Amino acid sequence: MADEKRKRILSGIQPTGTPTLGNYIGAVRNWALLQSDYDCLYMVADLHSLTVRQNPAELRRRTRELSALLLAVGIDPKEHVLFVQSHVPAHTQLSWVLACNTQFGELSRMTQFKDKSAKHPDNVNGGLFTYPVLMAADILIYNADLVPVGQDQTQHLEIARDIAGRFNNIYGDTFTLPEGYVPASGAKIMSLAEPAKKMSKSDTNVNSFILMTDDKDTIIRKCKRAVTDSDGCVRFDREQKPGVSNLMTIYGTFTGKSMDEIAAEFEGKGYGDFKLAVAEVTADALTPVQAEYGRILADKTYVDAVLKSGAERAAHLADRTVSKVYRKVGLLQLDK
Ligand code: TRP
Numbered sequence: 087m088a089d090e091k092r093k094r095i096l097s098g099i100q101p102t103g104t105p106t107l108g109n110y111i112g113a114v115r116n117w118a119l120l121q122s123d124y125d126c127l128y129m130v131a132d133l134h135s136l137t138v139r140q141n142p143a144e145l146r147r148r149t150r151e152l153s154a155l156l157l158a159v160g161i162d163p164k165e166h167v168l169f170v171q172s173h174v175p176a177h178t179q180l181s182w183v184l185a186c187n188t189q190f191g192e193l194s195r196m197t198q199f200k201d202k203s204a205k206h207p208d209n210v211n212g213g214l215f216t217y218p219v220l221m222a223a224d225i226l227i228y229n230a231d232l233v234p235v236g237q238d239q240t241q242h243l244e245i246a247r248d249i250a251g252r253f254n255n256i257y258g259d260t261f262t263l264p265e266g267y268v269p270a271s272g273a274k275i276m277s278l279a280e281p282a283k284k285m286s287k288s289d290t291n292v293n294s295f296i297l298m299t300d301d302k303d304t305i306i307r308k309c310k311r312a313v314t315d316s317d318g319c320v321r322f323d324r325e326q327k328p329g330v331s332n333l334m335t336i337y338g339t340f341t342g343k344s345m346d347e348i349a350a351e352f353e354g355k356g357y358g359d360f361k362l363a364v365a366e367v368t369a370d371a372l373t374p375v376q377a378e379y380g381r382i383l384a385d386k387t388y389v390d391a392v393l394k395s396g397a398e399r400a401a402h403l404a405d406r407t408v409s410k411v412y413r414k415v416g417l418l419q420l421d422k
Contacts, residue, residue, distance in 0.1 A: 095124040095267070096230035098131035098171065098221075101148040102138070105155065107296040107368065108275035108285035110375075111339050112236055118160035120234065126166040127228055127400060128156060133171045133178070133220060137213040138206060154389050155298065158379035169396035171224065176404035181216070181223040183411055184249055187256075188219050192248070197241060222246035227404045229262040237274060238284070240266055257414040273335045278312040281328035299376060302369040309333070309365035310358075320352035320360050330357075333364045340367040 097117060099105070105114065117128055132149050149170055161168050171177055193199065193215055203210045213220075221242050225233055226249070235243055243266045250261035277283045279294035289295055293311050300308070314329040322345035324331045334348050337360075343351070352360045382389060413419060 092123070092125045093231040094127070094228060095120055095232045095234065096127045096129070096225055096228050096264075097234045098129040098134070098224055099152065099156075100131045100135045101145065101152045102135045102140070103148075103287035104297045104299055105152070106275075106285050106287045106298065107336065107372075109287070110159070110298050110372070111273055111275050111336065113234065114156060114159050115339075116234060117156070121160075121162055121166055124232065126161075127230070128161055128166065128168050129224065129400075130156075130170045131221075131224070134217060137211065137217050138202070139209060150386065150389055151383060153393055154383040155375075155379050157382050157389070157392065158375050163392045163396060167396050167399050168392060169400045170393055173393065173397035174400045174404050176227060176401060176408045177220065177223050179408050180227050180404075180411060181220045183415055184223055184226070184253070185216055185219045187253055188216075188222075188245070188249055192245060193218060196245070198238065218242045218245045219249070222249045225264050226250050226261045227407045228400075229407070230264050231262060232267040233264050234267040257411075260411060260414060273339060275336060276328065276332040278308060278329075278332070281313060281332045296368065298372060299379070300372070301376075302365075302373065305369045305372070306362065306365040309361045309368070312361060314357050314361075318356065320355070320357070321349050330360075333361065337364045337367060340371045 097113070099109065099113060117126065120126060130149055130152050132145065135145065153168065153170065156168060157163065196218055199215060199217070202214055206214075218241075221239075222245060225243075225246050233243055233246075243264065247263050250263050254260055275285045277285050277289060277291075277294040278296070279289075279291050283289075283294075285295045287295060287297070293308055296305055296308050312329060312333060314333070315327050317327065320330060320334065321327060322331050322334050334345055337343070337348055338345060341348075352363075409419070
């Protein structure tokens with residue numbers, strides 16, 4: 087974090103399930119690319135994942151695995167900060183104060199809350215309801231300027247801005263108002279089976295997603311089975327040809343080719359050739375990441391040392407914000 091004037095980025099990803107090609111193209115690949123232009127803080131949001139019941143041993147394992155995967159993708163833990171949310175207690179401390187400055191009505195309107203409540207009617211817990219407040223704390227605690235998030239999180243970013251603005255009005259300038267950040271190459275990748283839906287690791291149909299850890303044969307098989315259409319022409323049209331357009335987006339991401347160039351390349355060829363080409367470039371992109379992932383994950387001591395140092399550096403920044411906020415709202419602080 088050499089240049090003080092660089093804008094600060096914060097983003098988070100939950101350690102639930104193995105990340106998909108959609109997470110890679112839509113999020114973590116960009117996280118790596120953004121490192122050259124911004125000061126970045128990247129977080130494994132383990133506390134957020136508790137809003138849905140988790141198997142404890144699995145959650146612990148996945149937290150370390152996801153951290154290793156982020157390192158494998160190229161997150162540089164020396165220049166930037168990689169940490170686990172629960173390792174920095176200041177997030178939950180700030181979250182309480184922010185919750186006391188957020189209205190029931192605002193939280194009730196969150197579409198993710200409504201969706202997840204419908205999906206898990208037996209576990210509509212308080213954490214699910216205050217989820218956006220913790221997320222606001224994650225962002226505001228570092229005065230992040232930019233927050234790369236997917237479409238499904240933009241409402242949470244909006245509420246973070248609302249909370250920050252309101253707090254600043256009442257208590258004086260405290261928080262930076264964060265902006266959402268959608269990188270040019272941050273395409274949304276759709277399900278291979280139902281291209282109207284986002285690719286999701288929680289989909290029950292395993293052919294609908296490619297995992298970042300899938301081997302080449304699996305990638306080829308899943309691409310071959312991808313739903314297209316009967317028109318037989320490789321042409322980009324999200325409305326009329328969502329399946330083909332999705333595959334073109336994947337192909338374009340890894341080859342740097344425009345949609346027109348891709349259409350020209352496959353003119354007169356069948357979907358079979360096209361799907362195989364998509365599978366090849368995808369496997370070529372993921373194979374080196376997988377090799378690196380295996381190497382890093384085998385060195386648990388290294389991963390844990392990175393996370394420890396990340397937590398210390400993050401806590402240093404976060405604790406300062408919490409002290410300031412505690413003082414502003416009137417909590418008694420004793421001399422150190
Ligand atoms: N809620 C985000 C998701 O599920 C993860 C997340 C937690 C996050 N805290 C964040 C993303 C702060 C951006 C900023 O995708």
